[in-house]
Amino acid sequence: MPPTRKKRSRRRTLRQILGGVRRRVRRAAGRTRSIWRRSLHLQVVTSTLVISVIVVVVLGTFLFQQINNSVVQSSQQSSSGEATADRLRIADALAPETDDPAKAADGGEKGAADPLDDVMDTITGSRDDASEKRYEVLVLNLTNPGKSRASNSVEPANVPVGLRLSLQRNIREYKYDKTVGFIQSIRLAGESQSQLRFVVGGIVHVLPTGENYEVYHFFPFNEEEELLTNVRLAIVVVGLGLVLLLAAIAYLVARQVVSPVRLAREAAERLAAGKLDERLKVRGEDDLARLANSFNEMAANLALKIHQLEELSQVQRQFVSDVSHELRTPLTTVRMAADLLYDAREDFDPMAARSAELMQAQLERFESMLTDLLEISRYDAGAATLDLDSVDVRDVVLRAIGDSEALAERHTTRFELRLPNEPCMAEIDNRRVERILRNLLFNAIEHGEGRDVVVTVGADRDAVAVAVRDHGIGLKAGEDTMVFDRFWRADPSRARTIGGTGLGLAISREDATLHGGWLQAWGQPGEGSQFRLTLPRAAGSDLKGSPLSLVPPEIEMRRTWRTAMTPVLLPASGDGAGFDGTAYDRAGYDED
Numbered sequence: 375m376p377p378t379r380k381k382r383s384r385r386r387t388l389r390q391i392l393g394g395v396r397r398r399v400r401r402a403a404g405r406t407r408s409i410w411r412r413s414l415h416l417q418v419v420t421s422t423l424v425i426s427v428i429v430v431v432v433l434g435t436f437l438f439q440q441i442n443n444s445v446v447q448s449s450q451q452s453s454s455g456e457a458t459a460d461r462l463r464i465a466d467a468l469a470p471e472t473d474d475p476a477k478a479a480d481g482g483e484k485g486a487a488d489p490l491d492d493v494m495d496t497i498t499g500s501r502d503d504a505s506e507k508r509y510e511v512l513v514l515n516l517t518n519p520g521k522s523r524a525s526n527s528v529e530p531a532n533v534p535v536g537l538r539l540s541l542q543r544n545i546r547e548y549k550y551d552k553t554v555g556f557i558q559s560i561r562l563a564g565e566s567q568s569q570l571r572f573v574v575g576g577i578v579h580v581l582p583t584g585e586n587y588e589v590y591h592f593f594p595f596n597e598e599e600e601l602l603t604n605v606r607l608a609i610v611v612v613g614l615g616l617v618l619l620l621a622a623i624a625y626l627v628a629r630q631v632v633s634p635v636r637l638a639r640e641a642a643e644r645l646a647a648g649k650l651d652e653r654l655k656v657r658g659e660d661d662l663a664r665l666a667n668s669f670n671e672m673a674a675n676l677a678l679k680i681h682q683l684e685e686l687s688q689v690q691r692q693f694v695s696d697v698s699h700e701l702r703t704p705l706t707t708v709r710m711a712a713d714l715l716y717d718a719r720e721d722f723d724p725m726a727a728r729s730a731e732l733m734q735a736q737l738e739r740f741e742s743m744l745t746d747l748l749e750i751s752r753y754d755a756g757a758a759t760l761d762l763d764s765v766d767v768r769d770v771v772l773r774a775i776g777d778s779e780a781l782a783e784r785h786t787t788r789f790e791l792r793l794p795n796e797p798c799m800a801e802i803d804n805r806r807v808e809r810i811l812r813n814l815l816f817n818a819i820e821h822g823e824g825r826d827v828v829v830t831v832g833a834d835r836d837a838v839a840v841a842v843r844d845h846g847i848g849l850k851a852g853e854d855t856m857v858f859d860r861f862w863r864a865d866p867s868r869a870r871t872i873g874g875t876g877l878g879l880a881i882s883r884e885d886a887t888l889h890g891g892w893l894q895a896w897g898q899p900g901e902g903s904q905f906r907l908t909l910p911r912a913a914g915s916d917l918k919g920s921p922l923s924l925v926p927p928e929i930e931m932r933r934t935w936r937t938a939m940t941p942v943l944l945p946a947s948g949d950g951a952g953f954d955g956t957a958y959d960r961a962g963y964d965e966d
Contacts, residue, residue: 415625415632422624423617430613441605445598450555450572453509453593457553457574460497460511461589467493468580468587490523498525510562510592513578517585527563533590534558537575541588550579550586557595570595634662638669650677701744705737712737749881750860758888760803762913767798767807767838771831774811778819782827787819790828798833801913806885810893811840813878814905818844821903832921836911837891839922843904849897857895858883882907892917896924 410416467489490513497511510528515521522530540554553576561568571592578587637654644652653673654666716734719727749758775789782789818827822844830841849857856862860880879893886893889909897903908920923930 414635415628418628418632419621419624422628423621426617426620430617434609434613438602438606438609442602445601446557449593449595449598453572453591454553454555454574456509456593457576457589457591460591461576461578463493463497464490464513464587464589465578465580468578468585490521494523494525509594512590512592514588514590515585516588521585521587527565528590528592529563532560532562532592533575534560534573537573537590538588541575541577545577545586550577552577560592562592570599631662634666638665641669641673645673645676650680705741705744709737709741743877747877750877750884758884760888760913761805762801763804764799764801765804767800767802767833767840767909768793768831770802770804770808771811771829771840774808774815775829777808777812778815781816782819785819785822786824787822788826789815790826792828792830794831794833796833798831798838800838800909800911802889802909803885806888807907807909810882810885810907811842813882814840814842814907817879817905818842818846818903821846823847825902830922833911834919834921836915837908837917837919837921838911839906839908839920841904841906841922841924841926843902843926845902848899848901849895849903850899854895854897858893890914890917892920894924896926898929901929902926 410420494511494513510525511523512525512528512530512533513523514530524530534556537554537556544550544552544554553574555575556573558571558573559568560571560573571594574591574593576589578589579585580587634654641652641654650673653670656663656666656670712730712733715730719730722730771791771793775791779789815827815829823846825845828841828843830843832839832841858879860877883893886907886909890913891907891909894906894908895903896906904924904926906920906922906924908917908922910917
């Protein structure tokens with residue numbers, strides 16, 4: 375395999391691995407987010423834990439800073455006092471001798487011993503009667519390095535640079551009494567690791583020679599550092615224990631509050647599932663107990679109301695059944711008499727003949743309305759069922775068009791069919807779907823103003839759809855949902871030209887919903903309207919989309935064309951003039 379191909383293969387493999395990792399991370403994040411949103415207990419405990427951590431960290435930091443400042447300042451003051459006392463001793467030892475006989479006698483006894491060595495021995499504790507050694511001292515004479523002294527392993531290089539610069543600035547400014555202190559980690563010769571030390575620098579000015587001695591004291595801060603480490607550890611341990619304690623308290627408190635709420639939720643879910651005898655246990659007299667009492671009262675009232683509604687529904691169904699039975703007998707008698715009168719209308723005078731025709735038409739409408747009311751009552755009572763069968767939707771559409779052809783001829787309306795070549799099989803109730811299509815076709819004929827009605831059938835893997843398009847008056851904004859209401863009319867003053875009952879579209883929507891489908895409408899004034907029926911291929915499956923667009927394709931193309939078109943204003947004469955010499959406005963051109 376060529377190197378380039380190998381590199382591509384490795385990159386592809388790496389991308390696949392990274393893609394898998396990202397997907398797993400996203401899934402884990404999604405599960406965590408879902409658990410967080412669904413658990414009130416977890417939210418309360420987590421919030422309490424986060425707030426407790428913030429409070430403990432802030433208070434612990436503040437407390438440690440206060441202790442640190444107190445310990446360090448105390449040690450610095452003590453060390454500065456010792457350093458000042460040592461500088462006074464050095465200054466006394468370096469002062470020129472007077473005429474005091476006692477000092478002369480004493481000097482004679484000592485001989486030529488250097489007084490700086492004596493005071494260094496006293497300060498650093500090298501003599502037997504000196505106190506225990508605790509710090510190191512360095513005395514520097516810049517003008518005469520031979521007079522410099524140091525205790526043990528202290529070297530001039532151990533002095534912090536900033537401290538030396540500060541002392542030299544004080545010498546230049548004649549500030550001999552001013553001291554400077556630095557805290558720094560320093561490793562002396564012979565030590566395996568550096569230690570925190572407080573270095574105090576001061577100046578000893580000798581008169582009348584004018585010599586300046588820089589005196590540095592190196593005070594170890596081991597004890598202070600160990601103390602602060604112990605304090606820090608104690609604060610961390612106590613803070614951690616306090617956070618855990620607060621989290622445990624929050625868990626217990628949240629459990630006392632959330633557990634009854636969770637029980638109430640579970641009881642509400644069972645109540646919503648139809649278990650009307652579900653009740654909560656009441657314990658105590660607190661707010662949660664009153665909540666349980668209120669829930670139980672609500673459940674009892676809800677069960678009572680549902681029982682009353684069931685009884686009322688039963689009475690309504692019985693009433694509708696009785697009324698339909700009682701109405702059909704006189705209606706049949708009246709129908710028979712009306713048929714006789716209608717058949718003999720040619721023997722009547724014109725007024726009586728016209729009355730017979732009107733009575734015949736209104737009886738037919740009354741029968742249709744009675745049938746529709748009975749069907750609506752079945753839906754309201756929840757008694758409507760489906761008689762499912764696997765059929766080709768194209769055949770159902772052709773039968774509905776055949777039933778509508780006579781009405782279409784009376785209104786000079788033609789049907790334009792757009793059917794796919796492949797079968798569109800679906801599990802549907804043949805009678806109900808055919809009734810939906812007849813209602814849509816009758817509605818399109820009534821409002822199509824004699825223009826063609828386009829019927830389109832489409833299908834995909836999950837659904838089948840039928841769209842009925844007319845080119846009539848159309849629908850105004852908001853009427854696309856109101857058109858399915860019972861007895862609704864866009865124009866109340868307009869009479870129904872085909873004798874409809876006003877329940878056809880309402881029944882059609884109920885039939886579509888019973889199938890688990892959609893019945894939707896689109897319309898624009900002057901552009902006509904389109905109704906789309908979408909049904910699942912398999913009964914009981916959920917719809918995810920429709921094979922056909924709700925907006926007619928020509929309208930969608932017109933919108934796209936107008937959106938993409940840039941209006942150009944041309945001059946009214948010259949090259950921009952129209953054929954008759956008038957201006958040609960591209961923006962106002964209608965492609966139809």
